[in-house]
Amino acid sequence: MNRRAGLLALAGAALLAALPAAAAAPPISIRDSFPLGAGAASLCSVQRAGRDPAATGMFDRAYAITCRDAAIPIGHLYALRKGRDDPAARLATLRAAATECAPAPAGQIEGLGRVETASCKLKGLDVDYRVYSWRRGGTLYAAEGLAGYDSALRLGLRTLVADRPVPGELEIATTGAGDPAAFARVQAGALDPAAAIAEAYRRNNGGSYAEAAEFFSSLAGAEATGTSRAEALVNDALQQSDLGDSNEASRRFDRAAAMVGRDPVVARMLRNYRAIAAMNRELPGEALAALARPLPPGTEVDSPVVRALTIDARTASRLNAETQAARQLGGRGSALLPEERAQLLDAQAQQIRGTILLLQGRPDDAAASFRDALVRIAAVRNGRIVSIVWMRAQIDGALAAIAESKGNDAEAERLHRESVALVEVDYPGSPALLSAEGQLAGYYARKGRIDEARRLYRAIVDAGAASGISSPSLRRALAPYFVLLTAEADRPDNVAELFRASQLLVRPGVAQTQAVLARELSGGSDEASRLFRQSVNFGRDVERARVEIARLAAAPKPTAEDIVRLAAARADLAALETAQVATQSKLAQYPRYRVVSGGAMTLADLQRVLRPGEAYYKMILVGEDGYGLLVTAAGGRAFRLGVGPDELDKEVDAIRATISVEEKGRIVTYPFDVARAHRLYDQLFGPAAADLAGVRHLIFEPDGAMLRLPPNLLVTDRASVDAYLAKARRPESDGFDFTGIAWLGRARDVSTAVSARAFRDVRQVAPSRAPRDYIGFGENQPPQRAALSESALRAILGDGAACAWPIAAWAHPISAAELRRAAGIVAGKDDKGVAIVTGQAFSDEAIKGRTDLSQYRILHFATHGLVTAPRPECPARPALMTSF
Numbered sequence: 001m002n003r004r005a006g007l008l009a010l011a012g013a014a015l016l017a018a019l020p021a022a023a024a025a026p027p028i029s030i031r032d033s034f035p036l037g038a039g040a041a042s043l044c045s046v047q048r049a050g051r052d053p054a055a056t057g058m059f060d061r062a063y064a065i066t067c068r069d070a071a072i073p074i075g076h077l078y079a080l081r082k083g084r085d086d087p088a089a090r091l092a093t094l095r096a097a098a099t100e101c102a103p104a105p106a107g108q109i110e111g112l113g114r115v116e117t118a119s120c121k122l123k124g125l126d127v128d129y130r131v132y133s134w135r136r137g138g139t140l141y142a143a144e145g146l147a148g149y150d151s152a153l154r155l156g157l158r159t160l161v162a163d164r165p166v167p168g169e170l171e172i173a174t175t176g177a178g179d180p181a182a183f184a185r186v187q188a189g190a191l192d193p194a195a196a197i198a199e200a201y202r203r204n205n206g207g208s209y210a211e212a213a214e215f216f217s218s219l220a221g222a223e224a225t226g227t228s229r230a231e232a233l234v235n236d237a238l239q240q241s242d243l244g245d246s247n248e249a250s251r252r253f254d255r256a257a258a259m260v261g262r263d264p265v266v267a268r269m270l271r272n273y274r275a276i277a278a279m280n281r282e283l284p285g286e287a288l289a290a291l292a293r294p295l296p297p298g299t300e301v302d303s304p305v306v307r308a309l310t311i312d313a314r315t316a317s318r319l320n321a322e323t324q325a326a327r328q329l330g331g332r333g334s335a336l337l338p339e340e341r342a343q344l345l346d347a348q349a350q351q352i353r354g355t356i357l358l359l360q361g362r363p364d365d366a367a368a369s370f371r372d373a374l375v376r377i378a379a380v381r382n383g384r385i386v387s388i389v390w391m392r393a394q395i396d397g398a399l400a401a402i403a404e405s406k407g408n409d410a411e412a413e414r415l416h417r418e419s420v421a422l423v424e425v426d427y428p429g430s431p432a433l434l435s436a437e438g439q440l441a442g443y444y445a446r447k448g449r450i451d452e453a454r455r456l457y458r459a460i461v462d463a464g465a466a467s468g469i470s471s472p473s474l475r476r477a478l479a480p481y482f483v484l485l486t487a488e489a490d491r492p493d494n495v496a497e498l499f500r501a502s503q504l505l506v507r508p509g510v511a512q513t514q515a516v517l518a519r520e521l522s523g524g525s526d527e528a529s530r531l532f533r534q535s536v537n538f539g540r541d542v543e544r545a546r547v548e549i550a551r552l553a554a555a556p557k558p559t560a561e562d563i564v565r566l567a568a569a570r571a572d573l574a575a576l577e578t579a580q581v582a583t584q585s586k587l588a589q590y591p592r593y594r595v596v597s598g599g600a601m602t603l604a605d606l607q608r609v610l611r612p613g614e615a616y617y618k619m620i621l622v623g624e625d626g627y628g629l630l631v632t633a634a635g636g637r638a639f640r641l642g643v644g645p646d647e648l649d650k651e652v653d654a655i656r657a658t659i660s661v662e663e664k665g666r667i668v669t670y671p672f673d674v675a676r677a678h679r680l681y682d683q684l685f686g687p688a689a690a691d692l693a694g695v696r697h698l699i700f701e702p703d704g705a706m707l708r709l710p711p712n713l714l715v716t717d718r719a720s721v722d723a724y725l726a727k728a729r730r731p732e733s734d735g736f737d738f739t740g741i742a743w744l745g746r747a748r749d750v751s752t753a754v755s756a757r758a759f760r761d762v763r764q765v766a767p768s769r770a771p772r773d774y775i776g777f778g779e780n781q782p783p784q785r786a787a788l789s790e791s792a793l794r795a796i797l798g799d800g801a802a803c804a805w806p807i808a809a810w811a812h813p814i815s816a817a818e819l820r821r822a823a824g825i826v827a828g829k830d831d832k833g834v835a836i837v838t839g840q841a842f843s844d845e846a847i848k849g850r851t852d853l854s855q856y857r858i859l860h861f862a863t864h865g866l867v868t869a870p871r872p873e874c875p876a877r878p879a880l881m882t883s884f
Helices: 087-095 147-162 180-190 193-205 209-219 226-242 246-257 264-280 284-292 313-319 323-328 338-359 363-378 386-405 409-426 431-446 450-467 472-477 479-487 492-502 509-521 527-553 560-587 603-609 645-659 674-688 704-708 718-728 756-763 790-803 807-811 817-827 844-849
Strands: 033-035 044-048 061-067 075-081 099-109 113-122 128-136 139-146 614-622 625-631 636-640 661-663 666-668 697-701 749-752 772-780 834-839 856-862
Touching (some): 061 147, 075 087, 075 147, 087 139, 147 560, 226 246, 246 264, 264 284, 264 338, 338 363, 363 386, 386 409, 409 431, 431 450, 450 472, 450 479, 450 492, 472 479, 479 636, 492 625, 527 560, 603 625, 614 674, 614 704, 625 674, 645 661, 674 718, 697 756
Parallel strands (some): 614 697, 772 856
Antiparallel strands (some): 044 061, 075 139, 614 625, 625 636, 661 666
């Protein structure tokens, strides 16, 4: 069992403002950000702009609209009071700097009726820009932005006028190249620091850790100063831990520690978050020690230093996540004092301690810690603090588990329901809510209330599919559901539901890359495809520019040249961002790249793309168990595997060690363990072995450790293993004669898919019309001997060296013989349409610099894939190995 289960949602409490915890969602006018359309499923979001020149009055409001896959905001919303000047004239003057506009006939918008419009173009870009204006009383409501996002502009204006979320459909162009974290980065950039840190906490507490990491990362940069930067940095460190990069987390914790001083809040955050990070590394003893470590002198709650702290206007603007809401609600909320925040963080420490004790099998001690945490929470403004609702919900869930273990089912159910109700008010549609509902559904399943459990699980899957949520916490929450579905695996609806539920589990990052490639290729070479590729390329250039800016800005003693390069890089970034979002707007003219909503792929969707003689085998590892799903065009079946994640890791490691293992600096190969390979085949495919008899093409979607082992190496027949073992025992045998082994890939073609959606998208790509047959890349250039030292690696990679692959990994290239053989199969004797690239020509820059890749029907890379992380504590960053 993963000991960190249940700890991920502990990653930080906003602890910023006091408000009634059960209050209804505030109106739009007092929120810093809100989604357009249907909650978390929305493709676009709105952020309040803190420094917009159009908002000159106390009651003026200005917002930026951000949308997925757009590098910068695509438009703006305004609610401007009429004062000494006409706000419409003010907007027109500001707009004239970047656009050329002409009046247009009045338009109609649902719910508003007649609206004034203007038709514009961005100067120098030939991109349409649209303006909508509507007046009520002395207030001008306006929406303006790129015409390709017209549906977002119209829905945004309706939402602003209604002052509440308005249901509506967005239809915008997406490439799929961006992800929720990238979208969050753009949103963070549109907010001022005070609002950004509040939004960071809200995302974090709602379970969207990767998105929260982008907000905290932006705040940990050069703009933040003093303790505000330390607070952002310590949160950023915990996000890195939650995302699996413990080395980077430790470095950021250490940097934050040097900034803490006598700040009672950040000192406690650092203590608590180091403990959570230790639990993420499955080190409960270290976590308890971190909680027991004394705080720096002067940071005690009752110390003179803390009592002397007061909230001035500047500090309040930084701390108060709901400052505007508090004012609008008649003073019912106000910024928490540092002393109060410190007390709440002490409550969090007790919650963390209770969670650790519960995982250690000490339920009574854990319950005492949880109760102490609740007492501490109640002592601060009677517990009426909206930003720690998530903590109360977590404690309820833990106490429910303790009550159930003691046979107090009524109390357990009450606590589970209370946990769901708490999260539902403040984090609707979030991963945190789905996880809380999953705990309640799991309780129903354990108590034999199967119909109730299935209904709730189905609702969780519906919500997750509609909103596109994919979270590590859902893998744990859905584990009992997979047990229920495979208990009656012969029911067709169970098979379909299991496949749909599996779509909510996080897949490897390469699945997204493959899906983007499929969309890129889907239209061939027409203008829409050109714009798609251009937008994706601009997006990648934007990311590279951001990395370069971060590197230059982090220089401790920048040279004059560094300062010049930094200024140039920032100018380049601004130009790239504008070009990318302008291209994305043009792409909206083409229906095939417009999306209305997400949603999980269904089993029927997969069956429609399977051909006769084909089967799709999907592995699913959930909790401590594994499941298999075998799908053909005619039907499907689900079953439980004979191996779980931990045992699978050991089996795959043992098999790989016979293929290649490093011993005393040398790569050694032993006779392949065919007996173990057959046992693993039985564990993975045994229940479906009969169904595979007529399969000529098997598409295999691996999970867990099987991402590191080609399925072709599995052995299907015990008799062939016995014959090999008898032959290997002969004195003259060296054990390397595998003639007669019944490999899985011998009797059928075997392909690997990273996700069902990516497989479908790739299959639907039109056949290539390139004039040349084949280009192969491989046999990378090994590093020179002088580069093989660890000191050389650190010099090249700096802080990234701790999680880099050793340089020696480049020293064993795959022979170009594989490329020559593949070329012969594809092109036969005609080598005019064939090219093979090896050695130093096989480098990143050389490949990216080629202009003829579109002329080849097949691109083949015969090289090592870096799929897993080089060390368990490091994040996986999949890549292909090219010349050093």
